[in-house]
Amino acid sequence: MRDDELIIIKLGGSAITFKEEFKRPDEETIRRLAGEIASSGVERLIIVHGGGSFGHPLAHRYELHIGLRGDWQLRGLAETHEAMEELNKLVVEALLAKGLPAVPLPPISCFITEAGRISKAFIEPVRAVLGLRAIPVLYGDVVLDEAQGFAILSGDQIVAYLALALGASRVILGLGVDGVFTSDPLKHPDARLIERLRPEDIQALGEGASAALDVTGGMGKKLREMAPIASAGIPVLLVNARRPGLILRALRGEKVRGTLLSIG
């Protein structure tokens, strides 16, 4: 691990909340992950977390993902953002409790999307927090959208944007599963963990041509979000944040069970 390396770590919503229950955080996991981050000794770090059961149910109730359809949706912007602030507060307080100088930077006021993709961003606060040797903490959020009124901006898209804009050394995605599998491990007991992926493997997904790699739904979207970072030479490690110690070891640059997405 180089001293000047910048790591962006995502704490997935499925790792830090219980997805089945509305707004139920997994506080034990949040505290443990804060401890692992503190123990890693990494100095230049950006943390992005997902929404899990805080974000998705509200975004769904107000149909925020499809954009503006009626005024009834407008209160959903505030409610969804506030739910995300609530989860963010738990994450930030857990980090502070471990002595980490976490600074929350709410995405709703620094990103604008167009048809769901980041079109304008104000990342000076992120740079400034890093300049103070502190840790910017961002999260998936509802944002204003130039084409459709508003949109859900995923933590993954923020990770990808910041990794390219700031030239991150590497990215770690902490998931609720071990990584990318050949098929859904819950349905297929013979599913195998794919330890190594290249960006071109993911491009093939879009064409529906690759039968060997069954990455459906959320995981496919996540990988397509990460492919450009990997193509730019920034390795992305997908690892299970629910298994104690993996995030710590991944931050330290040790080899851990998971999926490494990178070129070469």
Place this chain on the structure above:
Amino acid sequence: MRDDELIIIKLGGSAITFKEEFKRPDEETIRRLAGEIASSGVERLIIVHGGGSFGHPLAHRYELHIGLRGDWQLRGLAETHEAMEELNKLVVEALLAKGLPAVPLPPISCFITEAGRISKAFIEPVRAVLGLRAIPVLYGDVVLDEAQGFAILSGDQIVAYLALALGASRVILGLGVDGVFTSDPLKHPDARLIERLRPEDIQALGEGASAALDVTGGMGKKLREMAPIASAGIPVLLVNARRPGLILRALRGEKVRGTLLSIG
């Protein structure tokens, strides 16, 4: 009141919190003010609120106003911002309860200061929220500062910045007092309310030349912040938000007891 006018209203920290007690909101006043704003029928509105007993004690404890002195201050950024989010949530929920489409836009991620003055800003989200016929809600906050690490950005400075950047029609400052007095009305029973001020009256304050106008401390700072707006032709009305009905009437453009700061 013209249909296309844009009003920026500040809800002062001393109006919506009890300043003597740490983090004690005046929820009754917040609800009443939300009701007055809803009743006014104003369509294009930006709300900015102060921190009162949510912001000041923490900012003071961590000496955030003087900028970076040591790492011990860094956790103060998160704590102060979180306290402000807590108050903001009460304000936004009161507005939503009255049917107003309030959208919180946290200043920490869209403003950067230099030696305490706004040097960079990302106001596209404010424009976008207005474009949805919704109400941006901002507040005094801790922000990153290019010269001193961080700074306290007052709600007043945000009001002034947005009024000039967006060409507001007028500004209403809701205070915990009736307006500007000739001397401190708590100490001097013969203090008179000054109903009319011109920007040049305030410029004189800086030179300490004006004995007729005793605006010390907070009020002097507030007036100096507002002088450039008034000079640009945007009238600023200072009015007591603690007196029921005044904010409603001020929003409607009716004449109310208070101090009007304007040219001409």
